[in-house]
Amino acid sequence: MKKHNFSAGPCILPQEVLKKASEAVVNFNGINLSLIEISHRSKEFVEVMENARSLVKELLDLPEGYSVLFLQGGASLEFLMTAYNLMKIDGKAAYFDTGAWSSKALKEAKLLGEVDVVASSKDKTYNYIPKDYTITNDVDYVHLTSNNTIYGTQFKEFPKSDALLVCDMSSDIFSRELDFSQFDLVYAGAQKNMGPAGTTLVIVKDEILGKTGRTIPSMLDYQIHISKDSMFNTPPVFPVYVSMLTLQWLKDLGGVKAIEKINKEKAALLYAEIDRNSQFKGFAEVEDRSAMNVTFNLTNEANQEVFDKLWNEAGISGIKGHRSVGGYRASIYNAMPIESVQVLINTMQQFEKQVHN
Amino acid sequence: MKKHNFSAGPCILPQEVLKKASEAVVNFNGINLSLIEISHRSKEFVEVMENARSLVKELLDLPEGYSVLFLQGGASLEFLMTAYNLMKIDGKAAYFDTGAWSSKALKEAKLLGEVDVVASSKDKTYNYIPKDYTITNDVDYVHLTSNNTIYGTQFKEFPKSDALLVCDMSSDIFSRELDFSQFDLVYAGAQKNMGPAGTTLVIVKDEILGKTGRTIPSMLDYQIHISKDSMFNTPPVFPVYVSMLTLQWLKDLGGVKAIEKINKEKAALLYAEIDRNSQFKGFAEVEDRSAMNVTFNLTNEANQEVFDKLWNEAGISGIKGHRSVGGYRASIYNAMPIESVQVLINTMQQFEKQVHN
Numbered sequence: 150m151k152k153h154n155f156s157a158g159p160c161i162l163p164q165e166v167l168k169k170a171s172e173a174v175v176n177f178n179g180i181n182l183s184l185i186e187i188s189h190r191s192k193e194f195v196e197v198m199e200n201a202r203s204l205v206k207e208l209l210d211l212p213e214g215y216s217v218l219f220l221q222g223g224a225s226l227e228f229l230m231t232a233y234n235l236m237k238i239d240g241k242a243a244y245f246d247t248g249a250w251s252s253k254a255l256k257e258a259k260l261l262g263e264v265d266v267v268a269s270s271k272d273k274t275y276n277y278i279p280k281d282y283t284i285t286n287d288v289d290y291v292h293l294t295s296n297n298t299i300y301g302t303q304f305k306e307f308p309k310s311d312a313l314l315v316c317d318m319s320s321d322i323f324s325r326e327l328d329f330s331q332f333d334l335v336y337a338g339a340q341k342n343m344g345p346a347g348t349t350l351v352i353v354k355d356e357i358l359g360k361t362g363r364t365i366p367s368m369l370d371y372q373i374h375i376s377k378d379s380m381f382n383t384p385p386v387f388p389v390y391v392s393m394l395t396l397q398w399l400k401d402l403g404g405v406k407a408i409e410k411i412n413k414e415k416a417a418l419l420y421a422e423i424d425r426n427s428q429f430k431g432f433a434e435v436e437d438r439s440a441m442n443v444t445f446n447l448t449n450e451a452n453q454e455v456f457d458k459l460w461n462e463a464g465i466s467g468i469k470g471h472r473s474v475g476g477y478r479a480s481i482y483n484a485m486p487i488e489s490v491q492v493l494i495n496t497m498q499q500f501e502k503q504v505h506n
Numbered sequence: 507m508k509k510h511n512f513s514a515g516p517c518i519l520p521q522e523v524l525k526k527a528s529e530a531v532v533n534f535n536g537i538n539l540s541l542i543e544i545s546h547r548s549k550e551f552v553e554v555m556e557n558a559r560s561l562v563k564e565l566l567d568l569p570e571g572y573s574v575l576f577l578q579g580g581a582s583l584e585f586l587m588t589a590y591n592l593m594k595i596d597g598k599a600a601y602f603d604t605g606a607w608s609s610k611a612l613k614e615a616k617l618l619g620e621v622d623v624v625a626s627s628k629d630k631t632y633n634y635i636p637k638d639y640t641i642t643n644d645v646d647y648v649h650l651t652s653n654n655t656i657y658g659t660q661f662k663e664f665p666k667s668d669a670l671l672v673c674d675m676s677s678d679i680f681s682r683e684l685d686f687s688q689f690d691l692v693y694a695g696a697q698k699n700m701g702p703a704g705t706t707l708v709i710v711k712d713e714i715l716g717k718t719g720r721t722i723p724s725m726l727d728y729q730i731h732i733s734k735d736s737m738f739n740t741p742p743v744f745p746v747y748v749s750m751l752t753l754q755w756l757k758d759l760g761g762v763k764a765i766e767k768i769n770k771e772k773a774a775l776l777y778a779e780i781d782r783n784s785q786f787k788g789f790a791e792v793e794d795r796s797a798m799n800v801t802f803n804l805t806n807e808a809n810q811e812v813f814d815k816l817w818n819e820a821g822i823s824g825i826k827g828h829r830s831v832g833g834y835r836a837s838i839y840n841a842m843p844i845e846s847v848q849v850l851i852n853t854m855q856q857f858e859k860q861v862h863n
């Protein structure tokens with residue numbers, strides 16, 4: 150039975166990407182060797198890395214002066230690396246606290262300097278994006294999480310200030326057109342819109358580096374990784390390759406502009422059903438709703454078993470909400486087809502009929 | 507044409523492992539979802555992680571009280587993590603400098619404390635293992651690289667002292683039986699004997715942790731990773747899975763004892779040919795020769811093109827020596843069949859005949 154995979158990450162990837170990735174594991178590009186048994190310094194793999202990098206630049210329309218890295222350690226290691234590379238000695242940074250990931254990020258930054266929490270939505274279980282805040286002039290950088298995977302909220306506008314802007318885009322990168330010149334550093338774990346778990350994309354404006362006065366350990370130093378084209382040490386070959394395939398798929402489909410249109414359509418359909426359906430209510434504030442992670446709850450918790458049985462029977466998987474929010478979360482990333490969203494909507498309608506009888 | 511893959515890492519993996527890995531990328535265990543699109547918290551993947559961990563314990567016959575982790579960042583991030591977790595504030599550690607990797611490891615440790623280089627073979631381009639050294643009583647730990655991938659040397663005996671013993675086993679773990687109770691911390695990038703690039707195995711004696719007086723960043727803290735069963739953040743799903751398959755393959759084959767016998771046989775054959783053949787000489791001191799990376803040079807450099815043409819025609823790949831040593835390096839890891847070693851030996855003999863005429 151076909152599965153409708155609404156997992157929050159690792160998550161759905163395009164079928165044709167999975168097929169090509171599977172082939173490369175036995176015979177890569179017809180060279181009679183597996184992708185995963187060749188040297189990362191072979192011309193074959195160096196080409197993969199270069200392609201991946203230039204696809205990122207092209208798809209996001211990056212301005213000149215930005216470097217693209219594929220690292221290891223997940224977005225969680227970036228929580229530390231961003232601070233190591235940007236927080237001056239005796240420095241200070243401004244953090245938006247819009248969810249569990251933001252708050253983990255600021256925890257690591259506190260090890261290296263002062264952290265000013267400029268705004269938080271913790272008071273309402275992070276169900277909104279704070280809009281009332283002041284960024285003081287004395288901070289080295291501002292950090293925010295563009296899309297809050299767990300709570301289903303998303304920044305639509307980004308703060309303007311004189312400080313550097315750092316953004317964790319783990320769960321919405323490549324999903325919508327953005328002016329990247331407003332960001333100084335962007336990072337994202339691959340395992341949502343870009344590829345499998347195991348690599349992290351980092352986009353950094355070169356001129357902001359090397360200014361903290363700190364000695365940075367080699368593996369945490371963006372300048373070292375830049376100088377070695379992401380091959381300071383052995384890169385995570387398979388995750389980088391599958392990311393490259395996924396970015397190629399996105400390009401063939403028309404790029405970020407094209408996918409943004411589809412993403413908006415999918416989100417609009419699903420939120421409309423949540424609002425219309427008497428059995429569901431949305432979790433996030435309407436104006437801050439995420440186009441990637443759609444969070445919702447039952448209006449009557451007592452019917453949970455009935456709904457769970459229905460979606461299970463429909464071949465739906467991965468829609469249980471995060472334990473800190475409860476309810477449901479349908480992650481509708483780039484690779485999620487509109488048909489699967491329709492299957493979920495049909496199931497929600499069937500559920501409403503069933504509990505009304 | 508069948509390839510004989512002598513690459514130093516990423517490197518050859520068992521054919522049946524590649525086949526199973528390839529299948530899992532399209533349909534994992536018949537669940538109609540790809541391995542790389544399911545949640546790492548799904549029962550299917552949690553089982554993979556648990557299997558991988560228990561295979562490590564079983565294959566290495568680990569004593570009680572050791573934890574097994576699958577992390578990201580490669581062995582290079584461990585250079586930093588070992589120091590972060592073991593070097594006391596104002597502490598000191600003893601490092602053996604037996605090659606480029608040892609020396610990169612000690613460079614990171616210097617950021618956190620004093621480093622005492624107890625012995626170095628740098629004077630002879632690292633072609634031997636120093637045996638004359640004194641470990642003082644005031645060090646927090648002793649660090650060494652068991653197998654020097656680039657130079658083809660290997661520790662046969664390990665130093666005894668009162669200090670903790672830390673070992674980078676990236677290029678010879680699972681290749682020979684060892685008494686692991688002599689080590690307090692062992693780490694290894696997967697991409698030689700364990701799997702594809704993208705995960706790092708760490709084996710650590712629990713009782714040694716938490717004693718430095720340092721605040722350790724979360725992602726660098728072994729105790730945090732242990733408390734979360736290697737799932738503090740999203741693990742590198744595919745590399746961990748393929749490592750599990752490779753460990754299962756090794757177990758089915760008879761375990762470390764069985765592979766050690768085969769490894770010794772392969773190494774003996776190849777070294778015998780190097781010694782016998784008038785056209786080749788070994789790079790490493792005979793008593794320190796590695797059973798994993800066999801380094802050798804031409805006796806007459808002028809014949810290089812002839813030899814390169816021959817091995818290329820024989821379907822051999824990955825035997826060019828590292829740029830810092832030159833010559834040749836045949837990596838004959840666990841998955842390397844004896845038949846491929848024989849093909850190389852035949853080519854060396856053919857070469858000798860050819861240049862003698």
Ligand SMILES: Cc1ncc(COP(=O)(O)O)c(C=O)c1O
Nearest residue numbers: 223224225250298319338739740
């Ligand atoms: C927004 C965001 N940031 C950070 C992370 C942590 O990523 P990783 O598990 O790769 O460290 C996640 C994971 O889901 C996330 O959604």
Ligand SMILES: Cc1ncc(COP(=O)(O)O)c(C=O)c1O
Nearest residue numbers: 382383580581582607655676695
């Ligand atoms: C002995 C040894 N240590 C460390 C490393 C570095 O490993 P990584 O590239 O995974 O950081 C290597 C890589 O070949 C190695 O052979």
Ligand SMILES: [Mg+2]
Nearest residue numbers: 248249250297
């Ligand atoms: Mg969040």
Ligand SMILES: [Mg+2]
Nearest residue numbers: 423424426429
């Ligand atoms: Mg409603």
Ligand SMILES: [Mg+2]
Nearest residue numbers: 605606607654
């Ligand atoms: Mg070495």
Ligand SMILES: [Mg+2]
Nearest residue numbers: 780781783786
């Ligand atoms: Mg000889």
